[in-house]
Amino acid sequence: LGGLDNLKDCLTRREKMFTREALAAGVPIPKGLLIMGVSGCGKSLAVKTISSLWNIPMFRLDMNLVFSGMYGTPEAAFHRAMTTVEAVAPAVLWID
Secondary structure, three states, rough: OOOOOHHHHHHHHHEEEEEEHHHOOOOOOOOOOOOOOOOOOHHHHHHHHHHHOOOOOEEEHHHHHHHHOEOOOOHHHHHHHHHHHHHOOOOEEEOO
């Protein structure tokens, strides 16, 4: 992640929060991290890196599909997606 030194430092420090030892000790899991920016600034790479570094699953939610009606109403489709991700948490949710 070239140029994202603050993010890399943050991710490295928090990596240990996802170990079995940390979970067994009751260390709280981070609730979320919002990454936003202009096109081409590395958001997609950052999301993939977080999933890989922390060894947790990643889900990509395509909002175009949510609003397309192919999976029912947008509200129902979004609710199903959130329920699925919450069931396997901790996970990375990439909303695109």
